[in-house]
Amino acid sequence: MSGANADDASGGGDASRPSVAVFRPADDRIDAAAAFLESLGANPVTDPMLAVEPTGTVPRDAPFVVLTSKTGVELADEAGWDPGDATLAAIGPATAGAARDAGWTVDVVPDEYTSAGLVAALEARVAGERVEVARSDHGSDVLLDGLREADARPTETVLYRLTRPPEAGDSAELAAAGELDAAAFTSSLTVEHFLDAASERDLRDAAVAGLNTATVGAIGPPTAETAAEHGIDVDVVPDDAEFEALATAVVETATQR
Structure with a gap:
């Protein structure tokens, strides 16, 4: 694992807080997303799946x-x-x-x-x-x-x-190991890049299985449809297609579980 937040999710963080993978680009958006997840009581697993x-x-x-x-x-x-x-x-x-x-x-x-x-x-x-x-x-x-x-x-x-950044994929390893509590997909492309990163590690089936025991959120119906097409069960689709709404719903559902 290369990311500090991924290390936290796999054992260094507060075990009472759900570990939530987030896939925003590696700029102020991933930082803001991580800060928001922390404010909700989650351990963010920052794994940028998009490069601009x-x-x-x-x-x-x-x-x-x-x-x-x-x-x-x-x-x-x-x-x-x-x-x-x-x-x-x-x-x-x-x-x-x-x-x-x-x-x-x-x-x-x-x-x-x-x-x-x-x-x-x-x-x-x-x-x-x-x-x-x-x-x-x-x-x-x-x-x-x-x-x-x-x-x-x-x-x-x-x-x-x-x-897709070449280093992306820590979250796929965590999912495959059963060490990820939730994932918040913000576009169809983040779903596809997650699966590509898992495939490169020969972990695709295990990563999908891990997601299907976790809480999976999709920012809107198109993203949810893409996930479903690849065998990923989606638990949360917020009414508003905004990251804050997605993160809130995902953390609430993961915490209840």
Whole structure:
């Protein structure tokens, strides 16, 4: 085990506190996630499953611009991009907050923080309009297909690529050993990268079995579906697709167990 928090979960931490794996990128997001889990009474197992590789591109000009992550907002802002007169849509409060911090006006935030929620929020406004979708290279087809069904003309710009750090996988070893109490998956890609890391260690079946005796949370239905497709039983899907809601529900369920 290379991570200090993974060592804590395997015996160095408070055994009365559930060990919860978290897979955020290795930046301020993993630190904030760990701090939040600690505030809930958990031992965080920080195992970053995502690395951000900027492409150097910015959103194209269009009457409507959709941003689907805080990371995308920050990269576009750092590159000097500004939405100008475009109607700006953000997938959820974190993305919208980052956009407002950049000095931009956010016009649309859907009630449901998913691609389907964005489509529902925009479909009455975008018929015949070009809609620029700026996001990672792992964006869901649901958004583009939904916009086309609403008679919009979507275009897509990849602002960054998401890769798996080569050192990721401590949590898979803990799960395989039965030493992980819970896991909080924040995207379908974190599920896939967890399983890839387990496979590289020849632990995939054991890691899945370990997860299925633990508490597994997924940030939304698409992530839960990906987990289920790979044989992982999901116990928790919060109503709000935000990390804080996911972490709270996971810790509550794991503690009750």
